[in-house]
Amino acid sequence: MNRKLSEKLSALFSLKIGNISPLLAEPGKIHFGSDSSNLMDDDEIADLSAEFLSLMAELLGSKNPDDRQSPEFHALEMFFASLSHKILMRGGRVEEVVRYTQLLQYTLIEALEKDSGIPFTESRSVLHYFTGVFNELIMAVFRSYLEERERVLEAQAAELRETSTPITEIWDGVLTLPIIGTLDSSRTMLVMEALLSRVAKDHAEVVVMDLTGVQNIDSQVSHHLIQIVRAVQLMGSSAIITGIQPEIARALISLNIDLTGVTTRASLSDGLKEAFRRLGIQVSHKAS
Amino acid sequence: MIPGLHLTRIGRDAFLLEPSRSLNIRDKTRLIERIAGELQQAKASCLYYDLAGLALIDPVYYAWLDALSRTMAAINVRMICIHMQPTAAFALSGFITGKPAFETALDISDVHFAGSPV
Numbered sequence: 001m002n003r004k005l006s007e008k009l010s011a012l013f014s015l016k017i018g019n020i021s022p023l024l025a026e027p028g029k030i031h032f033g034s035d036s037s038n039l040m041d042d043d044e045i046a047d048l049s050a051e052f053l054s055l056m057a058e059l060l061g062s063k064n065p066d067d068r069q070s071p072e073f074h075a076l077e078m079f080f081a082s083l084s085h086k087i088l089m090r091g092g093r094v095e096e097v098v099r100y101t102q103l104l105q106y107t108l109i110e111a112l113e114k115d116s117g118i119p120f121t122e123s124r125s126v127l128h129y130f131t132g133v134f135n136e137l138i139m140a141v142f143r144s145y146l147e148e149r150e151r152v153l154e155a156q157a158a159e160l161r162e163t164s165t166p167i168t169e170i171w172d173g174v175l176t177l178p179i180i181g182t183l184d185s186s187r188t189m190l191v192m193e194a195l196l197s198r199v200a201k202d203h204a205e206v207v208v209m210d211l212t213g214v215q216n217i218d219s220q221v222s223h224h225l226i227q228i229v230r231a232v233q234l235m236g237s238s239a240i241i242t243g244i245q246p247e248i249a250r251a252l253i254s255l256n257i258d259l260t261g262v263t264t265r266a267s268l269s270d271g272l273k274e275a276f277r278r279l280g281i282q283v284s285h286k287a288s
Numbered sequence: 289m290i291p292g293l294h295l296t297r298i299g300r301d302a303f304l305l306e307p308s309r310s311l312n313i314r315d316k317t318r319l320i321e322r323i324a325g326e327l328q329q330a331k332a333s334c335l336y337y338d339l340a341g342l343a344l345i346d347p348v349y350y351a352w353l354d355a356l357s358r359t360m361a362a363i364n365v366r367m368i369c370i371h372m373q374p375t376a377a378f379a380l381s382g383f384i385t386g387k388p389a390f391e392t393a394l395d396i397s398d399v400h401f402a403g404s405p406v
Contacts, residue, residue: 196374203394231381235372236393261387 020111024049027103031096032087039090048083052104055079059133066129068136080137081144094145098138105134165191167198173205174275176268180213188224195228199237206275207232210268212243222257229262238278239263242271290322291315298396302334303327307341313352320359327365335360336396340371345380350388357390368393 028045030036040048059065059072067073084097109130113120120127165187170176175198179191199207209228217225225241232239240263244252252259265271276283292311298304305323313319327335337353339345345353353369360367368391372380380388393399 192378193374196377199394200374203398205394205398227378227381230384231374231377234377234380234388234392235374236370236395236398258385 019115020108021046021050021053023111024053024104024107027100027107030103031100032092037092037096039087039092039096052076052079056108066132073133073136076133076137077140080140084141084144085148088145088148094141097141097145101134101138101141105130161187161190165194167194169198169202169204170208170272171276171279171281173203173279174272175199175202175204175207176210176272177207178210178213178268182216183214183221183225185220185224188221188228192224192228192231196231196235199232199235204237206238206240206278208240208242208268208271208275210243210271211241211245211248212268214243214245214248217248217251219255222252222255226257226259226262233261238275240265240271240274242266242268290319290326293319293323295323295326297330297332298336299334301330301332302336303330303332304336304338304396306338309341313349316352316355320356323356324359324363324365327360328363332365334399335365335367336399337367337369337390338371339369339373339376343373343375345372345376347383350380350384354389357388361389366391368399370395 025042025045025048028040028048029042032038032040033042033045055072055076059070059076062070062072064070065072080097080101084094087097088094109120109127118126164181165177165179167175167177175195177191177195183191195207195209198204209225229239229241242265244264263274265274273283292308294304294306294308296304296306303326323335337356342349357367370393372392
């Protein structure tokens, strides 16, 4: 950055920045205020503008205001990232933050122009500088938005995984686990972890795993499945696999999966009957 | 007193074996002889091995359990491992291929289920 521009920027901000602060609150009021999305009250918007101004003043007063790696610039980026996060958490949209940032840029330039009396049309270097800075800040807003979206998607995926493997104690000491959809390795490990913990917690003597809803299975997953059965048995419980579809049965055989010692039944109902038989429970129709 | 192990009579012919942190399974030959000796002397027919405090079973520990259970079978004592932790069961199921030489049960009260064909 040339020395002339650096001095120009410092000189601009050495003017009475107190005069600019109320003007910079306007973009906040327009995009987050009570008249629009109502995401912030007036006091909060005033604080926001004051904080932005102070961070901008620190950047412009720094040794090299054009250095994107400087702590001053990083602080400004963090300010916009945290603003973006706050607005999203309050139900706002990323567009609002981007439009706010753009309007803030125009307002700041206009205010500085007015305050300094320098027409920026004659000083393109200043305009060019602010455009570069604000472009980076908009990028920070987007980065923060994407990170937040990723966090939300991960949380939703985790929730979905949990609800897609409902382990139910259908009878005292009998757990059922209907598995629906595609079993991949990470899901199988999750099932294993949840199931073994429930066996220990509920003191389950029999576990019925229903695969009626499983459409695909590969070699790794079938090994994991057998590992689940073995782990359940090692804990001292019995495992019964039910509802193996013909395609899955064929796949298991072609994958050379050893089903010795694994009890299988055609349907969940047959599996439950087997579980009750092992527990010595008799379920019969009420005598008429 | 067997070093690293607590052997307690819990019935007419049943014993509970609880390993402590100081158990040194490198010395398994001597330990197994001591356990077998005491059980024979007490005319025991069942040994419960409590795995409650064991978060992980690795091949070395499995070899110890395997050797002990085979010795117990040789002297006509049924060995049943109880309270195997989920993490230990998961680890063990990862490296053994067939059924282990010992039986397993959730608890002493569930022993009628141990070893039932599955």
